[in-house]
Amino acid sequence: MTIEQANRQFLDNVQAGTAHWYDIRPAHEAIAAMNDYTVLHAGPPLGWDEMCGPMRGAITGACIYEGWASSPEEVERLATSGRLLFDSSHHHHAIGPMSGIITPSMMVNVVRNEPFAIDTCSTLYMGIGKVLRHGAFDREVLDKLRWMNRELAPLLQTAIQAAGGIDIKSIIAQSLQMGDELHNRNKASNALLLTSLVQHLIRAGEKDIAIRAVDFIDKAGHFILNTVMAAAKGMLDAGANIPRSTMVTAIARNGYQTGIRVSGLGERWFTAPAPMIDGVYFPGFGPEDANPDLGDSAIAETIGLGSFAMAGAPAVVEYIGGTAQFAMETTLQMYEITIGEHQTFKLPPLNFRGTPLGIDIRKVVETGITPVINTGIACRRPGVGQIGAGLTAVPMACFTAALEAFAGQQTA
Amino acid sequence: MTIEQANRQFLDNVQAGTAHWYDIRPAHEAIAAMNDYTVLHAGPPLGWDEMCGPMRGAITGACIYEGWASSPEEVERLATSGRLLFDSSHHHHAIGPMSGIITPSMMVNVVRNEPFAIDTCSTLYMGIGKVLRHGAFDREVLDKLRWMNRELAPLLQTAIQAAGGIDIKSIIAQSLQMGDELHNRNKASNALLLTSLVQHLIRAGEKDIAIRAVDFIDKAGHFILNTVMAAAKGMLDAGANIPRSTMVTAIARNGYQTGIRVSGLGERWFTAPAPMIDGVYFPGFGPEDANPDLGDSAIAETIGLGSFAMAGAPAVVEYIGGTAQFAMETTLQMYEITIGEHQTFKLPPLNFRGTPLGIDIRKVVETGITPVINTGIACRRPGVGQIGAGLTAVPMACFTAALEAFAGQQTA
Numbered sequence: 001m002t003i004e005q006a007n008r009q010f011l012d013n014v015q016a017g018t019a020h021w022y023d024i025r026p027a028h029e030a031i032a033a034m035n036d037y038t039v040l041h042a043g044p045p046l047g048w049d050e051m052c053g054p055m056r057g058a059i060t061g062a063c064i065y066e067g068w069a070s071s072p073e074e075v076e077r078l079a080t081s082g083r084l085l086f087d088s089s090h091h092h093h094a095i096g097p098m099s100g101i102i103t104p105s106m107m108v109n110v111v112r113n114e115p116f117a118i119d120t121c122s123t124l125y126m127g128i129g130k131v132l133r134h135g136a137f138d139r140e141v142l143d144k145l146r147w148m149n150r151e152l153a154p155l156l157q158t159a160i161q162a163a164g165g166i167d168i169k170s171i172i173a174q175s176l177q178m179g180d181e182l183h184n185r186n187k188a189s190n191a192l193l194l195t196s197l198v199q200h201l202i203r204a205g206e207k208d209i210a211i212r213a214v215d216f217i218d219k220a221g222h223f224i225l226n227t228v229m230a231a232a233k234g235m236l237d238a239g240a241n242i243p244r245s246t247m248v249t250a251i252a253r254n255g256y257q258t259g260i261r262v263s264g265l266g267e268r269w270f271t272a273p274a275p276m277i278d279g280v281y282f283p284g285f286g287p288e289d290a291n292p293d294l295g296d297s298a299i300a301e302t303i304g305l306g307s308f309a310m311a312g313a314p315a316v317v318e319y320i321g322g323t324a325q326f327a328m329e330t331t332l333q334m335y336e337i338t339i340g341e342h343q344t345f346k347l348p349p350l351n352f353r354g355t356p357l358g359i360d361i362r363k364v365v366e367t368g369i370t371p372v373i374n375t376g377i378a379c380r381r382p383g384v385g386q387i388g389a390g391l392t393a394v395p396m397a398c399f400t401a402a403l404e405a406f407a408g409q410q411t412a
Numbered sequence: 413m414t415i416e417q418a419n420r421q422f423l424d425n426v427q428a429g430t431a432h433w434y435d436i437r438p439a440h441e442a443i444a445a446m447n448d449y450t451v452l453h454a455g456p457p458l459g460w461d462e463m464c465g466p467m468r469g470a471i472t473g474a475c476i477y478e479g480w481a482s483s484p485e486e487v488e489r490l491a492t493s494g495r496l497l498f499d500s501s502h503h504h505h506a507i508g509p510m511s512g513i514i515t516p517s518m519m520v521n522v523v524r525n526e527p528f529a530i531d532t533c534s535t536l537y538m539g540i541g542k543v544l545r546h547g548a549f550d551r552e553v554l555d556k557l558r559w560m561n562r563e564l565a566p567l568l569q570t571a572i573q574a575a576g577g578i579d580i581k582s583i584i585a586q587s588l589q590m591g592d593e594l595h596n597r598n599k600a601s602n603a604l605l606l607t608s609l610v611q612h613l614i615r616a617g618e619k620d621i622a623i624r625a626v627d628f629i630d631k632a633g634h635f636i637l638n639t640v641m642a643a644a645k646g647m648l649d650a651g652a653n654i655p656r657s658t659m660v661t662a663i664a665r666n667g668y669q670t671g672i673r674v675s676g677l678g679e680r681w682f683t684a685p686a687p688m689i690d691g692v693y694f695p696g697f698g699p700e701d702a703n704p705d706l707g708d709s710a711i712a713e714t715i716g717l718g719s720f721a722m723a724g725a726p727a728v729v730e731y732i733g734g735t736a737q738f739a740m741e742t743t744l745q746m747y748e749i750t751i752g753e754h755q756t757f758k759l760p761p762l763n764f765r766g767t768p769l770g771i772d773i774r775k776v777v778e779t780g781i782t783p784v785i786n787t788g789i790a791c792r793r794p795g796v797g798q799i800g801a802g803l804t805a806v807p808m809a810c811f812t813a814a815l816e817a818f819a820g821q822q823t824a
Contacts, residue, residue, distance in 0.1 A: 177727040178591040178600050188590050191603035195630045198610055199623045211611045218607045314760035315589040324763045348726035349761055351736045
């Protein structure tokens with residue numbers, strides 16, 4: 001198989017994928033090798049010493065939530081003693097935005113890529129501001145987590161199953177025609193998710209429980225994001241491990257390093273220091289408070305959403321900064337580092353051209369253009385939470401390292 | 413006051429208006445001078461002899477629904493005997509899409525423009541295809557009308573009031589950033605309406621009733637359209653009757669004639685024969701089945717929505733035909749016949765430029781550009797319903813007649 005054939009196979013597999021959100025289950029049931037004291041996190045694997053403030057904050061909250069510790073000091077001792085078993089979620093068919101912490105008793109979304117029989121799990125979206133994934137862990141955050149796990153998740157599970165599952169791929173396609181880029185703007189997709197589920201939520205639960213669920217999903221604004229991330233990973237994983245393919249299958253950041261994976265290079269991560277974000281800050285915060293780029297949500301860009309689909313979502317610039325013209329130019333630039341256009345995900349302002357699909361490490365190195373990422377900004381201090389949103393780019397060093405490894409493999 | 417001052421006053425008034433959907437009530441309570449045998453219709457006033465097939469079909473359904481007749485033949489006799497009291501809805505602070513028939517026992521939306529204390533009523537949206545406003549009147553249509561009036565409307569009334577009313581102006585502004593033009597594309601606005609109401613719908617009724625309501629509003633797709641029309645009329649009426657203003661305050665079609673009203677020319681209609689529509693037909697129908705342009709829904713264009721806002725809604729071309737480029741060009745052209753840009757209604761693809769506002773009869777005549785209208789197509793035969801959607805334009809003769817009358821008034 002030539003490189004071109006391998007990359008064509010990647011495109012075919014990724015586009016043939018589906019995204020059927022069919023279940024919500026506890027992580028220890030849904031995710032393989034998820035034992036007591038297992039802590040999955042965003043981005044490439046790293047140790048406690050390397051972890052940034054928001055990731056440590058989220059782990060602190062998760063350990064207290066699990067009952068493994070009762071204070072940040074105890075969590076620190078657990079972590080440094082080697083008792084906590086850290087691993088990248090990507091190694092477990094799982095994914096989560098920002099610190100992306102998953103521990104065994106957390107409820108997770110389960111999204112299936114049916115033709116390829118791939119199940120991918122993701123955390124439940126918690127809202128913006130002071131939330132676990134951004135490193136906040138006070139009582140309010142843990143109470144909300146408990147409510148989500150004990151009341152919201154079981155209701156949603158019943159509703160999703162009564163609905164026969166929710167087609168996330170279809171919602172993505174529809175909402176790209178409604179001004180979403182599915183990473184930092186999910187206003188339409190979240191509303192479509194809610195309208196798809198609402199009659200089943202009403203039927204599934206007591207009035208008060210249904211009302212709380214509906215109100216939360218609506219106000220959280222981006223509740224659908226985590227299922228979109230699981231959908232994207234599930235579809236991209238169908239394109240992974242194709243020998244000789246130069247296609248990027250994952251972009252993920254742990255707040256310390258940004259890493260990419262490449263189809264023909266298997267499970268390896270190619271990393272570089274995580275960059276800062278050029279962003280719009282919430283009142284009271286500024287660049288001095290910001291953590292470097294963090295989270296698995298760049299899986300959206302990897303499949304051609306987020307910044308890659310910004311031409312269809314000019315209103316996202318109100319959240320992340322920039323102009324409508326800039327949004328258009330960003331998408332046009334991303335076509336220069338991709339080899340295809342999605343057959344289902346279309347951009348009306350470009351006369352329904354498909355979103356840029358298939359990031360080629362060769363094109364990135366040749367053009368000097370690296371993938372742009374629309375993303376949230378976490379406070380670098382544990383316990384605070386989200387402080388803004390903006391734009392960054394994947395470091396070129398990830399691509400040059402990957403291309404070098406690829407070249408070495410070809411000549412080996 | 414100069415013409416420019418008068419037109420500035422129009423812009424100020426129209427933009428200061430609000431649109432608070434606060435009630436649903438029977439037409440005979442909500443609308444003044446709505447007695448037995450009163451039949452309000454879309455567009456300029458006309459007699460039974462002049463009425464097109466879909467309008468006669470809708471009147472037939474309405475008379476049977478009211479119990480005034482039991483067959484089309486009886487309705488024909490009632491109409492020709494002079495027993496039915498026909499009038500334009502516009503003369504009663506009311507409005508409706510397509511034939512726009514309102515009879516006393518029908519439930520109507522009530523939308524308030526608060527600073528100007530203007531209440532405007534509209535029919536409840538019934539769905540697409542075989543529906544009353546497009547001239548269908550069989551048992552299925554009348555059963556649906558009964559269900560809407562007896563079960564849906566009371567539930568909605570309770571929910572709207574519990575919500576403290578729904579801000580239609582805010583939903584318009586938000587959904588313009590989500591690919592809606594608010595006339596033929598209402599996918600985002602309808603979803604936002606549903607998400608705003610849903611917890612109140614759950615609280616207001618029995619589970620089964622709430623589920624039927626939620627399912628109907630979701631699937632109807634354009635349920636919000638009629639409240640948007642009432643909102644638009646209420647805001648435009650705040651700019652009516654300003655001496656010397658050359659601003660268009662209404663565009664409305666009765667299927668026989670298209671009429672416009674002009675602020676400085678009061679309640680007069682300036683009419684011309686209603687044009688045909690260049691459109692996309694549902695399977696099994698073609699231009700030979702089409703009725704000329706019909707309905708009050710061009711109030712959307714009058715306030716700068718519909719075709720005027722198409723630049724922000726390229727996906728509407730999948731319904732009405734054309735390309736994304738055409739959608740952009742149409743909006744840009746509409747700036748040539750308007751004098752302002754809306755401060756609240758913004759178009760992201762034009763870098764958040766306000767929608768074109770304030771159609772000036774002088775500019776229309778000077779440029780030779782008449783307002784484009786995105787609209788549905790009714791079957792010319794009574795009893796069939798909607799057969800497509802497309803584009804048309806207001807006849808130039810409406811504007812030349814209005815400008816002549818205006819000139820005569822200035823020199824009088």
